[in-house]
Amino acid sequence: MSDVILELNELHTHFFTDDGEIPAVDGVSFNVHKGEVVGIVGESGCGKSVTSLSIMQLVPSPPGRIVSGEINYKNENLAKASEKRMRKIRGNEIAMIFQEPMTSLNPLFTIGNQLNEAILFHEKVSKKQARKRSIEMLDLVGIPRSNEVIDDYPHQLSGGMRQRVMIAMAMACNPEVLIADEPTTALDVTIQAQILDLMRDLNKEKDTSIILITHDLGVVAEICERVIVMYSGQVVEEGTVRDILKDPQHPYSQGLIRSLPKIHETEQKLYSIPGTVPKPGMNMKGCRFAPRCPHAFDRCFQEDPELYSIAEGRYSRCFLHDSEEGGIRDDYETTIRS
Amino acid sequence: ACSGDGGANDDEGTDEGDTSEDTSEDTDSEDTDSEDTDSSEGEAAAGDNVLVYARGGDSESLDPSSTTDGESSRVTKQIYESLLEFEDESFDLKAGLANDWSVNDDGTVYTFQLEEGVTFHDGTDFNADAVKTNFERWSDPEHEYAFTEDNYVYSMYGTMFGGFKGDEGHVIEEINVKGDYEIEFVLNRPLGYFLQNMAMSYFAITSPAALEEHGASINENPVGTGPFKFESWSRDDSIVLNAFEDYRVDGQPKLDQVIFQVIPDNSARLTALRSGDIDVMDGLNPDDAQIIEEEEGFDLYVRKANNFGYLGLNTEKEPLDNKQVRQAINHAVDRQAIADALYAGYAQPAKNPLPPNYLGYNDEVEGYEYDPEKAKELLEEAGYGDGVEIELWTMPVARPYMPDPETVAEIIQNNLSDVGITAEIVREEWAPYLEKTAAGEQEMFMLGWSGTNGDPDYFLSALLHGDNAGSSNRTFYQNDEVDQLLDEAKVSVDQDERADLYMQAQELISEDSPMVTLVHSEPVLAASSDVVNYVPHPSTSESLAEVELDR
Amino acid sequence: MTTKPLLEVNGLKKYFDIKGGVFGRKVGEVKAVDDVSFKVMKGEIVGIVGESGCGKSTTGKSILRLIEPTEGEVKFEDKDITNLSFEEMRKLRKDMQIIFQDPYASLNPRHTVEKIVGEPLLVHGMNSADDRKKKVRELLEVVGLREYHASRYPHQFSGGQRQRIGIARALANNPKMIICDEPVSALDVSVQSQILNLMEELRTEFNLTYVFIAHDLSVVKHISDRVGVMYLGRMVEMTTKEKLFEDPKHPYTQALMSAVPVPDPDAKKERVILQGDVPSPSNPPSGCAFHTRCPRVMDVCKEVRPEFREIEDEHYVACHLYE
Amino acid sequence: MFAYTMRRLLMLIPVLIGMTLLTFSIVHLIPGNPAQVILGEQASEQEILNLQETMGLNEPYVVQYFLYVGDLLQGDLGTSLRSKAEISNEIVPYIIATFELTFFAMLFAIFVGVNAGIISAWKQNTWFDFLAMLFALVGVSMPIFWLALMEQLVFAQELGWLPAYGRQNSRDPIATITGFYVLDSLIHLDFPRAFTVLKHLVLPSIALGTIPMAIIARMTRSSMLEVMRSDYIRTVRAKGSGQFLVIYKHALKNATIPVLTVIGLQTGVLLGGAILTETIFSWPGIGRYIFDAINYRDYPVIQSGILVIAFIFVIINLVVDLLYAFIDPRIKY
């Protein structure tokens, strides 16, 4: 595998609200390699967005704050970086696109204006040059009539077009890492297919690392190489796409995959994970998934399981992998990742 | 804050400022282009000889005859002159535009000799024709200068001369021009106060040429013969008058300019005076008089009383139809307390429905002492010993004779409750108030009367003559004896005889007590000590021709 | 399954006016539903899929006359309900129910569960409070909630639980048919299956008929007996789910199916990526609405609107390819 | 944009008709005979009748209304009963005086309000935010006439820093050109005078502008906070923008829309508040004009004054609406 470009280490991001402290990201660690597409999946509220915002240092503050942990980007800890430094990095080195293409563009400025900005922030070019680049970027993301669209306002574009604009904006300065937070959730399937196609191409062409956040395992299967499964602010499993989808290890991942209706198979009854996703900030003793877990035993309710390494690049946060418990795969060495 | 040393253009500036008597052409030509040079002129004017006179409200109109508004006559008094004038501090007569006058024996023909060589501000001559034109304009609604279509109304003329041309009561039969400077008024019956009328500021003479020129906008372009000529008027803000160089009296006016500044808020006006922004302020809050008196550099002026406020008692309504009840109420009201509380002492408790310095004022009348015990006795006698409820109508607006009617009502209410009369305060808007009190719907009510021509008839007949019941006589007081006395006095031209008749009337009225005469207010004014020769006239408008500034 | 249709929709149209111009007059229309016809048999689950804005919800709501259809006929148990009076329709609502997509917006935030579920009972004549209380408990039980939930407010529930409350409310008066407007699309995957299972159970238990609207093909496929595919306010294909998924006829259906991402890294499939965007329903293309994006477009498609025809047994398609 | 403008203009018609109806009926519902009021307590019955006749008060209401509207359409507001002058001429200097005052009051309100709002939003939950918002709340809780009086007490009477009345130094009246004294002084290149005029504007502008200022500050703050939370602001920041640009380019423009509405509505407060402030500060503006007219029952003036103020208010709100369309490209018609 090529070099690690971004590494999260025990990241804790908490929200300090009237109702108490909410550990939205509760010790997340993973890394991203150069040119790789990493997927983060998990149900709503499990902390995917907060994780990505933390990387960008864009967690709404107050009430949110990175409490501890490191975000190492090319040997620099972004968690400690100054706002000035972050401004240099944002958009230039690490770019981000968001879930809602409808609201993520400022309705009062033209597409061109907003695209130029992305370039002008980071490069010393004239307005004219920036505009030229912007048009090129629009062409790159497959927007027809780019030299007209550039003077349009966001409301004149469809959702898919706007998401393309967002991607163009993110790619404008050739970032090393592109974080895409549910880029297709708001789009129709046929449009989603277009966007995923586009992202795949960009990844190939520019060798940009992509962190793709989604709750759709299908999307993950389409374009990701590696997958991180999150549950309630924590990483519960990590592995390659094939590993996760074909051979999930964590009971949560297992349940999740079994509960999907399959389009190419017919089954009478769907599997379903009992119970509901815990509310963040609730009583957090023991494994977060224990109350819904079919394998749960006493220890799960007492102790917090660690992220066990169960194979090369393969991790799962479950006591079943603990040699002491005689876990299902106790032949793997159980080293603990920091 | 006077911003003018005027260094750059002192040529023109000082020229005009210092030598106000000579070179009339010079200044005339300057006047025509005064628009452009106004700021430099302003600076010159801002020098020493500009008087700023601040008052609470703006003039309604600068056509003196078509308004009854005191703030208007305050200004028109400077611009216009009448045939006769009042003496400085009284309603005694002196020469005005007419330097001599006479009346025939039966009091129906008045002849006036007019001042010669007088010009209006527009340069035209003043003469007998001008006088005739003015009187015709007022008396004849069809007259080309009557401007009836533009809502001009000459109500003061109607009141003073018994109506208009063609009306039954109209007293002026004909006006004859006897020569350029002699004019004769023929009356159809004698009128005891005809000459008084001629001195009223309302009947001042406007230039016929100006009437021709300005038409119905004469009210904004006044042209008279007075000591000051009109310069500009910005509504609800200021009226600027400049000295009239050709004024008929040599050496007058002494001022270069008078500015009438409107400052409605009493305390703001006082502040302005104390900071030197203005020179004279009308309508000083009586409570503040003390401040002025104590403060260095300011003088307090007291205007003689020319009005009185009263608590009317509707003599047709029970229990007020009972004389004893009316007398009881008279005894119950503490006039001195009202004078003190409301006017800080700048008012005299009133015992007659006539201001004290008037012809025929009867000082012998005893009046009613503040005596709650007596009042209770009287009530007892009248059969209301157990108390009685009476409505007390309060006027909703402040008038010169009653600057704070609400407070007075409250005091009276308090007084009455002391003697067992429960007064319920009733409020009506001003127009309905007047309408309803005229219709006699009220029981007790507050109102007052201000003098205009300084003649007792204007007070006594209007308020207490039986013929006027239901219009200006709102107490519905009717005493044939009184009526007869008033009628006689009205047509007599012998002033001593008149005085005697009025005195008798007052005796009777006091006994009948159809009203509680409250106080004669004496308005107070304040001025900077720089102001010299300023004499407030009881009629509220005085000429500023002789006023000087000594800075 | 009986052959008698419970619901019959014929030529249903719903046009929304677009206001504008100087006088705020009507300047155009959104053809949200444009001539849709289908039948639903008793006891059947008919799925309707299509992309966002294609008129699925409008169809569902028009059937219930929650919005007044512009044109067309809706027959419920052989009775044309498009002309019923307000009061008649109100009574009929006992038999026809709807479950909404958004579990957060479809429950009155100020009412307790008790009131939410009990209210339909009240308005349809169950006046005794005790009876209602009992029935509410029963219903909660049926949808997998507890008795103590009755006194709570919607905001105290998770999305899945809320959707259960919505279902309980729909079931209150033992309806014959329920229109489910994307009942699971707002839910998390792990909860989605719970609800789908529940709905299937209820269907057998209460002998219900569903019109199941969704945009997720796999969900529709899982639950439906027959499936209709909509595009731009029109039904383009409708058949049994087996036929549809094995042998989609309409090029749009084919593209749609290929675009659905499958959570299987090994699934090798031929991808048809459609070009361009969905046209606006206020200005739909002439002829076949899909012709602007169709990979197999012919000249005739631009001119003539294809008829929605039965080309095989129980297989309806609106496409010129099959003429 | 044209269609939008036209539509907004056409929508004005029923409002304007309603306004004339309302002003007309208000005035005719006021009890009391105007002739009586004009002539006062010392007038005779006959005089009152005569005046009534000449004033046309004896016509039926419907006739009076149509005469009124007919005149209005020709720009004729009637004649003042009090001054006998054409109201349409007479009213102009009053309107200008009020304009000058409200302009500066608004300027004060917008400048201070918007900036305080921005800083508060930016420094949310700091002591500045806390104080500014408390101050703003006190500002909206204060009776403006009381504020005016207190200003007079403190700054004019006790400290003597600022004049308590009028528009200018009364010894030295300006030669008006436009009627806007500040402008006129500048045209005359008379800077000391401009300064004096400005000094006269300070207290009344503050008195009048305080409530709008407070409301604008609060609105700006909450609108900014909301905008700052929005997705597109996050997008701008994700592009690497600095705070300043985020706030003054992206956020402010978006936050402006609700603030504009408030500004539009606050002009109404200003115009209404003018009645109170203008009397206290002896400002010869339209508020005082109307108030005096009410006391005098000068029907045509009350009618016209209220109508003119409402008309100005409606026009300002129209302008605000058009500004929206200018700022927000989403508004098409």
Next chain:
Amino acid sequence: MEKVNSPLKDTLKQLSKNKFALVGFFIIIFFLLLGLSAPLIAPEGFNNQSLGDRLTPPSAEYWFGTDHLGRDIFNRIVYGARISMMVGFFAVTGALIFGTILGILSGYFGKWVDQLISRIFDILLAFPSILLAIAVVAILGSSLQNALIAIAIINIPIFGRLIRSKVISLREEEFIMAAKAQGMKNGRIILHHILPNSLAPIIVQATLSFGTAILEAAALGFLGLGAQPPTPEWGKMLADSRDFIQLAPWTLIFPGVSIMLVVLGFNLVGDGLRDALDPKMKN
């Protein structure tokens, strides 16, 4: 075990955490109690003239000094609290009732009903409110009661508009659609679904309007168009004392401060309520 709270309790809890709102609440309670216990605090009443003690400065005997009729300003302020509270209450209630009815009619039924009502609101709102109030009082005559009516009238379109827009947005909500789908009648939908859900903004507006109503009443009183003497209405007290600003500033300071405090109290609570009811404001 999770606590079960109704939305109302949640709001109150939220509100009680807001220090500003608490302060406001206490101010209101203070003045309310002051007004209620006026006869106890000032048994001699508010109109006890003692002309000898005119315009005495604050002292141990007269805490807030006396006015131009020698009346104890403190007593008058205490009684004035009653009036202000009453004005606020009746004006707001009146406006609320009529505004709600009109707003709901207009919002729920739409079409010409909406057109008519909205146009009327437009016209009323085209006039600066104080002018409209002055006009109404001019018609009805100056009295506290009429001022109250005038204030209610000028507030009707404010409530009406608010409720109309709320109803229109609610009408599109799915739960209203759901209620219709259950077969509910319009009356029930309005009463049980629309009204309770429009309550939040109405309550906030009502609280804030309480404050403005007091201010408006004071303004009318100040112009002499509201309460009539000897009613110790604060605005009227200010008007009466205007001439004594240099001589006896206390006659102006205390009534003014009282008005400001009460209004501030309502604004604080209104603001707090808004924050508590608006989830967007929550952190």
